Every structure is written in C-alpha cells, then in structure tokens.
Amino acid sequence: MLWAYTKRTGFYLLVIAIVVESVFPFYYAILTSFKSGTSLFEVNYWPTQISWDNYAAVFQNGSFPQNLLNSIIIATLTVALALLFAVTAAYALSRVRFRGRSLLLLTILSVSMFPQIAVLAGLFEVIRTFGLFNTIWGLIFSYTIFTLPFTVWVLTTFMRDLPIEIEEAAIVDGASPWVIITKVFMPLMWPALVTTGLLAFIAAWNKFLFALTFTSSNSTRTVPVAIALLSGASQFEIPWGTIMAASVIVTVPLVVLVLIFQRKIISGLTAGGVKG
Amino acid sequence: MTTEDTVIGALAVRPPKAMRSELFVSRTRAAMWFLLPMIVALAVVAGWPLLRTIYFSFTDASLSNIAAAKYVGFYNYLNWTTLKSGRTLWGGVLADPAWWNAVWNTVRFAAISVVLETIIGMVVALVLNADFKGRGIVRAAILVPWAIPTIVSAKMWGWMLNDQFGIINDIFLKLHLIDHKIAWTATGDTAMTAVLVVDIWKTTPFMALLILAGLQMIPKDIYEATEIDGIHPIKTFFRVTLPLVRPALMVAVIFRLLDAMRIFDLIYVLTPNSAQTKTMSVISRENLIDFDKFAYGSAESTLLFLLIAVMTILYIWLGRVNLDGGDR
Numbered sequence: 001m002l003w004a005y006t007k008r009t010g011f012y013l014l015v016i017a018i019v020v021e022s023v024f025p026f027y028y029a030i031l032t033s034f035k036s037g038t039s040l041f042e043v044n045y046w047p048t049q050i051s052w053d054n055y056a057a058v059f060q061n062g063s064f065p066q067n068l069l070n071s072i073i074i075a076t077l078t079v080a081l082a083l084l085f086a087v088t089a090a091y092a093l094s095r096v097r098f099r100g101r102s103l104l105l106l107t108i109l110s111v112s113m114f115p116q117i118a119v120l121a122g123l124f125e126v127i128r129t130f131g132l133f134n135t136i137w138g139l140i141f142s143y144t145i146f147t148l149p150f151t152v153w154v155l156t157t158f159m160r161d162l163p164i165e166i167e168e169a170a171i172v173d174g175a176s177p178w179v180i181i182t183k184v185f186m187p188l189m190w191p192a193l194v195t196t197g198l199l200a201f202i203a204a205w206n207k208f209l210f211a212l213t214f215t216s217s218n219s220t221r222t223v224p225v226a227i228a229l230l231s232g233a234s235q236f237e238i239p240w241g242t243i244m245a246a247s248v249i250v251t252v253p254l255v256v257l258v259l260i261f262q263r264k265i266i267s268g269l270t271a272g273g274v275k276g
Numbered sequence: 277m278t279t280e281d282t283v284i285g286a287l288a289v290r291p292p293k294a295m296r297s298e299l300f301v302s303r304t305r306a307a308m309w310f311l312l313p314m315i316v317a318l319a320v321v322a323g324w325p326l327l328r329t330i331y332f333s334f335t336d337a338s339l340s341n342i343a344a345a346k347y348v349g350f351y352n353y354l355n356w357t358t359l360k361s362g363r364t365l366w367g368g369v370l371a372d373p374a375w376w377n378a379v380w381n382t383v384r385f386a387a388i389s390v391v392l393e394t395i396i397g398m399v400v401a402l403v404l405n406a407d408f409k410g411r412g413i414v415r416a417a418i419l420v421p422w423a424i425p426t427i428v429s430a431k432m433w434g435w436m437l438n439d440q441f442g443i444i445n446d447i448f449l450k451l452h453l454i455d456h457k458i459a460w461t462a463t464g465d466t467a468m469t470a471v472l473v474v475d476i477w478k479t480t481p482f483m484a485l486l487i488l489a490g491l492q493m494i495p496k497d498i499y500e501a502t503e504i505d506g507i508h509p510i511k512t513f514f515r516v517t518l519p520l521v522r523p524a525l526m527v528a529v530i531f532r533l534l535d536a537m538r539i540f541d542l543i544y545v546l547t548p549n550s551a552q553t554k555t556m557s558v559i560s561r562e563n564l565i566d567f568d569k570f571a572y573g574s575a576e577s578t579l580l581f582l583l584i585a586v587m588t589i590l591y592i593w594l595g596r597v598n599l600d601g602g603d604r
Contacts, residue, residue, distance in 0.1 A: 011403075015410070018400055019417040025477070026420055028443060029432045043446040089314035092307035104311070106592065111322045113588045115538035117557045118581035121332050121564055121574045122325025125342050145321045152314060171299070177306035206425040208541040209557075213565060224427040228545050240435050247428040258423040259416050266415075266485055 026251065033244040040241050054245035063218040064246060067226040071250075074139050074222060075204040079197050081140070082147035086196075087189070090155035091181050095167065105156070112149035116209050119145065127214055134216045142210045147200040154199075154268060158192040159185065195268035198261055202254060223250045326581070332574035339570045352575035369575045377551060378559040385468065385555060386536035389475050394529055396476065397483030402513075404484065405491045418481040426478065430545035433474045437461055467550045471543055475536070483528055490524025491517070530591040537584055556580045 032040065036051040058064050092098075093105060123142055132138030162185065170184045211222045218226070227246050230239065258265060333352055337345035354368040369375050404415055421429065436443050439459035448454045460470045494517065502512045518525075540557040547553045554562075560580060564573030 011406075011408070014399075015403060015408070015414055018403065019414055021477070022417045022420050022481070025429070025432045025436060026424060028436060029428075032435065041441045043441065043443050045443075085314045085317060088310035092310040096303050096307035098304050098307055104315075108318070109592065110585075110588050111318060113534050113584065113591070114322075114326075115557060115577070115580055115584050117538065117540065117560050117577045118329055118584075119322060119325040120329070120561065120577060121570065122328030123321070124564075125328055126320070126325055128342075142321060144317055148314060148317055148321075177303060177310070181310075202423065206427070208427055208544075209561070212544075213561070224425055224541075227431060228427050240438075240441075243431050244435065247431055251424050251428050254423045254425070255420055258419050262416055262419055265419070266489075269482065269485055 026255070029244045029251075030248055032240065033248045035241060054241040055249070057239075057242050058245045058249065063221070064223075064226060066219050067221050067223045068249070070136055070220065071205055071222040071224075074136050074143065075201050077140050078143040078147050078204045079200045082144065082151045082200055083193060083197055085148060086151035086155050087186070087193075088181060089152050090159050091177070091185065093152070093156045094159040105153075108149045108152055112146060112153065116145070120209070120213060123210070124213065133214060134220050136220060138214045139211055139222065142214060143204050143207060146207075147204060150203070151196045151200055154196045155189070155192060158189065162188060191264065192268075195261070195264040198257065199265065199268050202258075205250075205254065329574050329581075330578050332571055333578045335571050337571045337574070339565065339568045342570065345571070348571075352571050353579075369572065369579065374551075374554075374559065375556075375576060378554050378556050381468070381553060382537060382539070382555040382557075385471065385475075385539065385553075386533055389472055389479075389536050390529060390533050392472070392476050393480050393483045393532060394525070396480050397487055397528075398525075400480065400484035401487035401491055404488050418484060421478050422481040424478070426541040427545055429474060429478050430542050433470070433477070434461060434546055437470055461547050462550075464550065464552045467547045467553045471546055471553050474546060475539070475542055478542075479532065479535075483532060486528035486531075487521065487525060490521040490528075493524070494520045527591075530587070534584060534587055534591065537587065538580070556583075 031044065031047055033054050034047065034050050034052075035044075036049070036053040039049060093101060123145075127133050127138045127142065130138075130141075132141060166184055166188075167180060170180050175184070206224060207222075208224045208228070211225045212228070215221050215225065221229075223246070227243060227250065230243050230246065332342075332345060334347055334349060335345035336348050336351075350368070352368055354366070354370045356364050356366050356371075358364050400418060404411060404418075424432070435441075437445075437460040439445065439457050439462065442457075442460070444460065445454070445457045449457070458466060460466045498516055498520075499512070502516060507515075538557050539555055540561065543553050543555055543558050544561075556576065557580065560573050560576040562573070563569040563576060567573075
C-alpha cells in the first residue's frame with residue numbers, strides 16, 4: 001500500500017518536473033518582458049510588475065514592425081508555393097507508376113536532409129545573379145529548399161493511403177488527372193494540407209541561416225535575424241527587456257497555433273519522421 | 277504484404293498491352309507535367325547551388341568577385357610548400373587545426389545531445405504513454421519548447437544563463453550547488469554544456485513524440501500477458517518494450533543525429549566567438565561570408581555535405597523507407 005502510494009507520488013513528481021521544465025523558460029521570458037528599469041536586473045520567480053515599456057520600445061524603435069511583416073509575408077508565400085507544387089507532385093508520386101519514381105523520392109528525401117550550409121555558397125551566387133539579394137523574394141526562393149521536399153514527402157505519404165477505388169470511379173466517369181486532383185483528392189486532403197502547411201509555416205518562420213546571409217539591411221530582415229542582431233546603445237549593453245518582449249511577440253502566435261492544432265501536428269511530425 | 281498482394285502488384289506493373297494504351301499513356305504524361313514544377317524548383321534551389329558550392333571549393337573564388345574564380349584543384353583542401361630549409365608547410369582545410377577542432381566539437385555535440393535526448397525522450401514518452409489525469413496538459417506543455425524558434429530559445433536561455441543577472445546562477449547559489457556566479461556561455465569550459473542544455477531542452481519533445489508514436493503501436497495485450505505472468509516492469513521494458521520500439525527509435529535517432537551534425541543557429545546566437553563550441557556549419561559560414569575566404573568556406577561545407585550524405589544513405593538503408601506508391 002505504502003509502496004503503491006510512493007510510486008504514485010514519484011510518478012506525479014516526474015510529471016510536474018516535465019511540465020515545469022518545459023514551460024519555465026518561456027514563462028520567465030514573459031516575466032522579464034514586463035519588467036522595466038532596474039527591476040530587470042533583480043531575479044524574481046513571480047510577477048512583480050506589469051510594465052508595457054519594453055513592448056512599446058520594440059514597436060517604436062527601428063524596424064521591428066517591418067521585420068514582423070516580412071516574416072508573415074515570407075512564411076505565407078513560401079507555404080502557398082510549396083503546397084501548390086507539392087499537391088500535384090504528390091499525386092504523381094503516389095498514384096502513377098513510372099520509371100525512376102523510387103529514385104526521385106529518394107532524391108527528395110535526401111534534399112530535406114542535407115545541410116543548408118552546403119548550398120549556401122551556390123545559392124548566394126544564384127540569388128545575386130537574379131538580383132534577389134537583400135529582398136524578401138530571395139528568401140521566399142531559398143526557403144523552397146526545405147518546405148518543398150517536406151510537403152511533397154508528407155503529402156505523398158498521405159495520398160498513398162487514400163483508397164484507390166475513389167480514383168477508379170473518377171477515371172471510369174472520364175475525369176482527367178487534373179480534375180481528379182482538384183475535385184476528388186483536394187476535398188479529402190484538407191486535414192493533411194492544414195497540417196503540412198502549418199508545419200512548413202513554422203519552419204519558414206523560424207529559419208535563420210538563409211535569412212541572415214541573404215539580407216543586409218534592417219528593412220528586409222525577418223524577425224529571428226532582427227532578434228539575434230538586436231543590440232543596445234553600446235556593445236556591452238544588451239537590451240534584455242526589449243529582446244524578451246520581441247521574443248514573446250514572435251513566439252506567442254506559434255505557441256497558440258501549436259496548442260490549437262496539437263493533435264494534427266503530432267500526427268504530421270510522426271508522418272514526416274517515423275514513416276518517412 | 278502477402279504473397280497474393282505481391283502477385284497482384286507484379287501484374288499491375290506490366291498491364292496487358294491493351295490496358296497500357298491511351299489511359300496509361302495519358303496518365304503517365306500528366307504525371308510528368310505535374311512533377312515538372314517541383315523538379316525544376318528543386319534543381320534551381322538545391323541541385324545547381326550544391327554543384328556550384330562543390331565547384332567553388334576547387335577555385336580561388338572570393339565573395340566580392342565570384343565571377344573571376346579560377347580552378348586551383350585541391351588547393352583549398354590540402355596544399356604544401358617546401359621551404360629552402362627543407363621544411364614543408366602544410367595548408368588547406370585538411371591541415372587546419374581550427375577545422376579539426378570544429379569537427380571534434382560537432383561530433384561531440386551530436387553524440388552527447390542525441391544520447392541524452394534519446395534517454396530523456398524515452399522517459400517522457402513512457403510517461404505520456406501511461407494513462408493518468410492531465411496527460412493532455414503534459415503533451416501540450418512539451419510542445420512549447422518545440423514551437424519556440426531556435427533563435428528565441430537561444431536568447432531566452434542566454435538571459436537565464438547570464439552571469440550577473442541570470443536566474444540559473446541564482447537557483448544554483450540558493451541550492452548551494454555553486455559558490456560563485458558562473459559565466460556559463462562566455463567561459464570556455466561551460467560553453468558547450470550551455471549549448472547542450474538548450475539543445476536538449478528544445479529537441480527532446482520531438483524525440484519523445486516520435487518514440488511515443490512507436491510505443492502506441494505496441495499492442496496492449498502484450499503488457500496484459502506480462503502482468504499476468506508477474507514479470508517485473510523493468511524486465512518488461514528491456515525485454516518487450518525496447519525491442520518492439522527499436523525500429524521507431526532507430527529512425528528517430530538517426531534523424532536527430534543528422535540534424536545535430538548541421539547545427540548552426542543556436543551556437544551562432546548563444547555562444548558566438550567561442551572556439552569550444554564552433555561547429556562545422558559555423559566555421560564554414562564564418563569563412564564564406566565574414567572572412568571573405570569564399571572558396572575555403574566552400575571546401576569546408578563540401579566536406580560537411582559529404583559526411584552528412586554518407587549518414588543519409590545509412591538512414592535510408594536502416595530506416596527501410598517506404599518508397600511504394602498507393603497504386604497497387
């Protein structure tokens with residue numbers, strides 16, 4: 001009896017430890033973002049003041065609103081493009097048998113695995129040649145390298161599991177492949193599209209290396225780069241309050257989205273990971 | 277797949293001549309058109325740049341004048357000059373101590389982080405696989421670190437690990453674990469620990485969710501059987517759970533390993549300019565962009581690419597990736 005009790009207590013302590021450890025850094029960032037002046041440099045475990053100074057500073061000084069807008073535009077367009085290309089490609093890869101299909105799938109999988117630094121030099125040249133350097137178009141273009149393989153792969157896995165009978169019925173009725181995709185598969189694929197789109201959006205929102213390398217002015221930067229490069233009046237004075245406020249602004253929408261769609265996200269992650 | 281399925285599958289590969297006719301041809305042609313945009317996009321954004329990077333690694337290209345690049349063979353990888361005194365000076369990436377330091381940092385980081393993430397991820401997955409009140413809350417909570425952008429988590433932890441005002445030093449001082457404040461991210465000895473802590477915090481949820489997916493595929497009646505037989509839970513874990521979850525675990529481990537090998541963001545923001553944490557990606561970019569050694573950096577990124585390519589092949593082979601279609 002006592003043993004069972006200890007076991008239960010131990011288990012719940014473990015559960016509490018996991019929850020606290022996961023959430024505490026974000027909680028502490030929020031706590032810090034609401035502090036101002038010298039209280040920033042006192043360690044507190046519970047909220048002591050609510051001051052919007054840091055948030056005001058983020059939006060007033062410099063280019064943060066512009067960076068936020070850039071991130072939204074870039075992530076949205078990248079995902080839209082990737083889904084557009086991926087739906088048709090996934091149909092061909094999952095439904096039509098042709099020579100070299102396995103090789104093509106392997107190539108797509110490899111592209112999603114290889115290090116982005118390996119294409120950095122070559123992409124730099126391509127982006128400069130096209131005149132896309134320091135524009136949001138350069139980032140949308142370069143982000144395709146990870147959103148496209150990912151969306152193609154997950155959508156192919158999903159489409160493969162759709163019953164073949166539906167398609168056969170459509171073929172018998174004389175539907176063309178384009179009609180099959182748009183009228184037969186699309187309605188069935190909404191859940192998968194939402195999940196992959198969301199995961200690709202988060203990935204594009206968070207990407208750093210390309211955004212850091214292919215932009216050079218404040219007005220074209222995305223939020224991760226803006227936060228990384230946020231500095232104070234002098235080199236030794238790091239504006240922690242403002243950085244935390246900016247971090248909270250960037251993260252809250254993601255956390256909310258993830259919590260709303262948590263079931264879908266978990267299934268999407270495992271489809272891209274375990275199955276793929 | 278049963279034998280019957282295989283036979284039907286084999287028949288489907290080569291339909292009789294009559295069936296191949298119009299429908300088959302038009303479907304294949306449509307498929308080609310559907311694939312074209314994706315193939316072109318990937319070729320322009322991945323294939324061509326990769327080839328160019330490899331090409332640059334054999335040239336003397338510089339950032340300001342890429343077009344004037346001249347072929348220099350393996351000079352960036354390894355070169356030597358013999359002095360009059362008879363001494364030989366070695367140059368190039370393969371003779372560069374900074375590069376080998378970065379290789380060592382990367383391997384060390386990848387090995388330690390993946391091992392710890394696997395163990396902690398397994399514990400979290402086992403907890404989530406149990407039936408208890410508030411499971412939904414735990415699952416939601418562990419998704420938080422995953423959802424936070426890497427740059428943001430680097431900054432958040434940078435603040436928590438701050439030497440003067442950081443909460444970590446405060447907690448450790450109160451618990452009497454340390455007797456003076458430590459500059460976690462700035463001291464050489466602790467910089468790697470700091471990076472590891474943040475990376476483990478951020479990526480364990482992913483690991484846990486992948487392992488959980490594997491755990492949930494194990495039929496429940498196996499556990500009922502072991503319970504009836506009175507087998508100790510620890511023995512059950514090592515003899516039943518672990519072997520059954522191993523395929524999912526292996527894939528998750530290699531997936532994470534590939535990811536850890538190319539780490540850049542976290543180190544660039546959390547411990548900039550620390551030789552103890554500089555990884556292959558960080559040093560490559562530094563040479564490519566910051567130091568204007570474009571060709572040299574290209575050689576370094578090419579070497580990293582080769583290493584990861586070998587590991588990817590291993591992953592595809594071990595993971596027995598399903599490349600079949602749904603068109604049986």
